[in-house]
Amino acid sequence: MECTVCLENIETGKKILKCSHEFHEECINLWLKEKKECPICRTPIECEISQQPIENESSDIVRTETLSNAETLLLITSFISLSISLITKKDNELCLFFVLQSCIFIIYAFKKTSIHVINLTSVYTLFSSFVNLSYNVTCINYKYKLLFILFILQYIFGIFVQKNRL
Numbered sequence: 001m002e003c004t005v006c007l008e009n010i011e012t013g014k015k016i017l018k019c020s021h022e023f024h025e026e027c028i029n030l031w032l033k034e035k036k037e038c039p040i041c042r043t044p045i046e047c048e049i050s051q052q053p054i055e056n057e058s059s060d061i062v063r064t065e066t067l068s069n070a071e072t073l074l075l076i077t078s079f080i081s082l083s084i085s086l087i088t089k090k091d092n093e094l095c096l097f098f099v100l101q102s103c104i105f106i107i108y109a110f111k112k113t114s115i116h117v118i119n120l121t122s123v124y125t126l127f128s129s130f131v132n133l134s135y136n137v138t139c140i141n142y143k144y145k146l147l148f149i150l151f152i153l154q155y156i157f158g159i160f161v162q163k164n165r166l
Helices: 025-034 059-064 069-087 094-109 115-135 142-165
Strands: 014-016 022-024
Touching: 014 025, 022 025, 069 094, 069 142, 094 115, 094 142, 115 142
Parallel strands: none
Antiparallel strands: 014 022
């Protein structure tokens, strides 16, 4: 078997990754200091694969595992909107649209859904809001106005999140 890092035969000091590819232990540890993926199949490798501590780890690696500012703002506005939606008097189904939309934004912030789902539900929520408010003008109170403003902010933050992920 040949080590694809150094291109020499593997006779001693063999290391097998979870993806079943084999390398010299020294070669793969050097590789993993630079990239956290298998050199052959590009499968992400956890840090525990390397037995030696990784020195001079850049702060970029740590930052990619945390939420961006846009994702944090999206989560905050989504939780506020969700809370207000749940405590608002349910005199029509408009609150349920805001609850649904807030849940989808939360899921999007954690990278579990696509921006296309956000766009689709946003159009539906906007349409429902305008139709509902045009037929029932008496339901316009400060909570609905606040929910609508939060919805707009969530959508804007969602666009920023999408741009950061590209």
